[in-house]
Each structure stands twice: as C-alpha cells, then as structure tokens.
Amino acid sequence: MKRTVLISGAGISGPALGYWLHRAGWAVTVVERADALRAGGYPIDIRGTAVEVVRRMGILRQLREAHTGTRRYTFLNSDGGVVASLNGPSPGRSPEGHDLEVRRGDLAAELYSITRDDVEFLFNDSIDTVDQTGGGVDVTFRSGRRRTFDVAVGADGMHSQTREAWFGPEERFHRYLGYGFAIFTMPNTLGLSRELMMWNTPGKAAALYAVGETDELHAFLNFHWPKPPFAEVRGPGARRDLVARVFAGASWEVPRMVGAMRDAADVFCDTAAQIRMPRWTGGRVALVGDAAYAPSFLTGQGSSLALVGAYVLGRSLATHGNHTAAFAAYEQDLREYVAVNQALVDSGRARLFPATAQALELRNSMLRGLDHMPSATARPAHSALRL
Numbered sequence: 001m002k003r004t005v006l007i008s009g010a011g012i013s014g015p016a017l018g019y020w021l022h023r024a025g026w027a028v029t030v031v032e033r034a035d036a037l038r039a040g041g042y043p044i045d046i047r048g049t050a051v052e053v054v055r056r057m058g059i060l061r062q063l064r065e066a067h068t069g070t071r072r073y074t075f076l077n078s079d080g081g082v083v084a085s086l087n088g089p090s091p092g093r094s095p096e097g098h099d100l101e102v103r104r105g106d107l108a109a110e111l112y113s114i115t116r117d118d119v120e121f122l123f124n125d126s127i128d129t130v131d132q133t134g135g136g137v138d139v140t141f142r143s144g145r146r147r148t149f150d151v152a153v154g155a156d157g158m159h160s161q162t163r164e165a166w167f168g169p170e171e172r173f174h175r176y177l178g179y180g181f182a183i184f185t186m187p188n189t190l191g192l193s194r195e196l197m198m199w200n201t202p203g204k205a206a207a208l209y210a211v212g213e214t215d216e217l218h219a220f221l222n223f224h225w226p227k228p229p230f231a232e233v234r235g236p237g238a239r240r241d242l243v244a245r246v247f248a249g250a251s252w253e254v255p256r257m258v259g260a261m262r263d264a265a266d267v268f269c270d271t272a273a274q275i276r277m278p279r280w281t282g283g284r285v286a287l288v289g290d291a292a293y294a295p296s297f298l299t300g301q302g303s304s305l306a307l308v309g310a311y312v313l314g315r316s317l318a319t320h321g322n323h324t325a326a327f328a329a330y331e332q333d334l335r336e337y338v339a340v341n342q343a344l345v346d347s348g349r350a351r352l353f354p355a356t357a358q359a360l361e362l363r364n365s366m367l368r369g370l371d372h373m374p375s376a377t378a379r380p381a382h383s384a385l386r387l
Contacts, residue, residue: 002027005317006139006149008127008162010037012104013289013306014155015111018119019057020314028119029149031141033156035124037112041104042183042218043068043211048382049337050304051099053311056387059110064098066106068211072195073373075364080199080252084367089374099382103211107303127152127162132283151284151323153313155306158275160291166282170275177296177345179272179353180229181222182243186260188217190253199252202357206247206254219257219264221247224355228271239269272296274342281327288313298353299344301382308385309334337385344381 003026007014010032018028046054046063054060075083112121122141130152131138137152154162164170190197192210199206203224208217223229223246233239244258261267273296280292289306296302312334313326320326354360 004149006152007155009155010121011108012303013310015115016307016310017153017155017288017314018115020311021317022118024318030119031122031125031127033126037108039105043101044104044303045300046100047304049385049387050307052387053307059114062110063100063102066102068101070194070196074197075367076199076252078201078251083364086370087372089372137284154287154291155289156291158290158294163287163291166285173275173277175274175276176228177272177298178224179222180225182261182267182269183220184261184264184267185216186219188215192217199254200360202360203355205353206257219260221257222353230269230271243269272298280331284323286327293338295342296345299341301341305341340381340384
C-alpha cells in the first residue's frame, strides 16, 4: 500500500517535493490556497547544487531556454548620474553546471508540468486543522473535506500558516535583517531590455529590472529601517504610504516608481528577514523551503534552498522505512547547507544596499573597478552540499 503525504503550498518546494515522492512510490496531495499557479513574477536564481537538482528532474533544458540572461547592470548615484555600467556576469560555471536566472513563474510552471498528471492538486483550499494520531495525520480542510495522511509537510512560504499552527508563531523564528521593501510591476516607458538599473543613496535603493523584450518592468524599492517597518502599519494602503514617505524627494525615476506603486495591482510590501528554527520536523509533520529556512532575497538563494531542501527531504522519506528516521536524516543532511547559505547575508548588511555613506562609497569604488558583474558561482555556499 502506498504511503501518503499532504503538502501545503504549490510554489517551488511543494511541487518539487511532490515530484521526488511520487517517483519513490508515494501518493502525493498538494493543497494550495490560491485558485491557480502564480504566473510571471520577478527573476530568481538557480545556483550550484540546485542546478544539479533540476537536471535530475529533467527540466534543465527548459529552464536554460527560459534563462533571462541580464546583459547590463547600471548603478546610479543620488542625482541619477551613472556610477558604473557593467556587463552581465561572465558565464560562470559551478561544479554542477551553469547557474540560471529565470522568472519565478517559469520555474513554478515547469515544476507543475512534471507533476500535474501524477500528483493530486487541490487549489482554492487550505488546511484548517491537523490532528496527529498514532497512525497518521488527520486533516480537516477549509472546504470541509477530511483526509488522513501518513505525513504532512508545510511548503507555504516565509509567512507559513502551517508553521504557525504546528510549531508556534513566526516571531519565534523570524530574524529581521534591517530592510523593508516593495516590489511591483510598472510600464516599461524607458525601453529597457534585459537590464537592471539601480539608484542608491545611503539606506535607500530603487531598481528597475527588464527581464526580456517586454513592455513591463519589475520595480523594487528597498530601504534600511532599524525596526521592522510594517509591524505597526496595518493594511496595504498604509504600507504604500510609508514607502512613499521614505522615498519622498528622491530623484531619477523614483517619483514615477512611487506613483506606479500606488496604482499597481501586484504590489508586495515586506521585510528582508530569515526564518531560523532549531527543528524543521515534529511528529509526523515537517517544513521545507522558505517555511523552514527562508534565507531572504539578500542571499539570492531562496529558490535554490527550496529545490535542494525538497530533494533532500524527498530522498530521506524515500530511503527510510519510517518518518522518524527520515526526518532525522533530513535535518542532519541539510542543516549545514542551510546555515552557510543563510550566512551569505553577512550579518544583515547587504552589499548592494549600503546603509551608510561610507559603505556606499566602498561599494561604488568596487563597482568602478569592474567590467562585468561578479559571478555568484565563486561563493562556495551555493555548492556546499554534494548530492
């Protein structure tokens, strides 16, 4: 009889885990609160060990075809003048292969395409209650249906509701890194193509990212803030107002970006933070991806950790006869890899987002001496785990 697993979340780590467990003979169900996959989305990186994971999944060729291939990075000062204009990274090579940059939605779509025929997806639903009995996990869904599974896994992001229900409130595990941000899309009136433009003053950054030959830009407003900026601000309108106040009086395209943010239907305001937990498992339940060990966008490793974590958890459940041994192996095999990747934030100081005038000048001096953006493959954390 097949072992059964319920996975909460159909983003990156959820379908990836479903793929590996189906291959191992499990009956897999994925529940997703949204009514469909999220299309498009901002660019994400697949680096180092994660490249080998997608190769083993058989989707490396498709992701290479979807590679955005940013060709130009332009850095601007507070007046909008050019500090440095660099070519994209030289084709770096990790031990596992070329690193990739793709839209988040393209990766999610590829993962869904290789699982939808074999994995049960329940969209527009979510877990309501969980009761761990001696023989399984009894789940009541928001829709009212009830099912029992051998194990359950939360793969529902940094603000995971399954983590809160199973392990306690996010505050216990949330490590704030000193930045707030807003991301959204806006019209590409500048005619940018496969390039990034970033404006900086100490403690503030504004970036426009053209993924391809499109009429849409990914816009990003990032700011240093000693305490979590949105903790006392309720509602999306109030959060937009806070971001607008932070960037009042800024030059370059920032006023137009702030105006576009106010009208954008897809604006997302949050803080740069990590999730650090002493354990990712308990009884018959476990966490994977950002729900367990979000590294923050400052590391560029969120999607890679999600893919590698799903692989390791899937391998552990496939090769051990019981969930207790499998979860212990998952924790042991992945813990150091997560730690070295989370450490890429350098104690919360982001190189591209300097908080002081001195740090900004040091960064600009470094950029002026380069012709190409540095390749991320030089960082050993990306390939710290051998599969």
